[in-house]
Amino acid sequence: MxxxxxxxxxxxxxxxxxxxxxxxxxxxxxxxxxxxxxxxxxxxxxxxxxxxxxxxxxxxxxxxxxxxxxNEITERDLDEIFPVIALLEGRCAFEAASHASDADLVALEQLHDRLNRAARGKRINEYYDVNFTIHEAIITLANNRWLAQTITDLRKIVKLARLQQLHAPGRLEQSLSEHMAVFAALKARDAEGAEAAMRTHITRQRVALRELARNTKSRLMA
Missing domain, CATH: 1.10.10.10 (Winged helix-like DNA-binding domain superfamily/Winged helix DNA-binding domain)
Known part of the structure; x- marks a missing residue:
């Protein structure tokens, strides 16, 4: 029972x-x-x-x-959560650079090719899907269940805010550039470089969301 x-x-x-x-x-x-x-x-x-x-x-x-x-997610919540996610996913990128096989890197390259095509075509929903798959692949390559579980839990809370950071002006192109920087470091097996690039990527997501919220508020007040 x-x-x-x-x-x-x-x-x-x-x-x-x-x-x-x-x-x-x-x-x-x-x-x-x-x-x-x-x-x-x-x-x-x-x-x-x-x-x-x-x-x-x-x-x-x-x-x-x-x-x-x-639960209601506030701007303060997001300001506090994103740095933590940046640290955790940065560590995942560090570990992934150390653990990734040649076959893993080939699979990641194919995913980044798809990401590139989605960005060029301005297909934001497809970009989100491939972007999520890439992040999940890097977390899997890190092979640390505690990192994976904590990131999953924090993502659920962020998801409550129903945010669309790629709609911020110029963010799609910026996000692609950041992803390519992470992949370049992974391909070079540069663990510290991959960690730094991933932390930058997550941190800039928060900056884009803050700008988007500010722009939305300005439009509503106009």
Whole structure:
């Protein structure tokens, strides 16, 4: 019975996580447990276990005697999270430069060719997809499960903000250049260079997001 319960609450957590990321639950919105139980045809127990998982992940916050609410990500949160991600992904790039085989580098080169084509064609959604695959490949090559898990957890929180940094003016071209710098260091097996390039790449994502938020605010006030 315990295995069945774990499987069910993991499934419920996954479904709720997807709906949060899709925007079905707005930031700050209340999680109506009875309504969700009815909608998902489940009892309170697996739902509450699922909500506990999402609270630990930082996607929800629990308020005593009130219940769970979708977390709201502030500019301060982003300012604090991005430097941490930069450090962690920088370390992944360092380790990847040390561990990557010739075959791994060939696979990464093919991914960067796809990234280049997506950038030239201004296909931002495709660029995002390939970009994610490249970051995941580098994390995998680092072969450090603690780094991988921590990055995954932090990404979930950042994803709550539903940000599109590549829409900032000039960011697409800048991002491509940064990726190529990371790959050049990986190909040269320059671990310190790969780490520095990746940290620069992540840090500039935050700068682009800040500029995008500022521009959006200016347009709304105009």
């Amino acid at each position: 315990r295995l069945v319960l774990n499987s069910l609450h993991d499934e419920v957590a996954a479904k709720l996580r997807e709906r949060i990321f899709a925007g079905d639950f707005a930031p700050g919105s209340f999680i109506d447990e009875p309504a969700l139980c009815t909608e998902m045809s489940i009892s309170r127990t697996p739902l509450r276990e699922a909500l506990k998982v999402l609270v630990v992940e930082g996607l929800l916050r629990h308020e005593p005697r009130r219940g769970c609410f979708v």
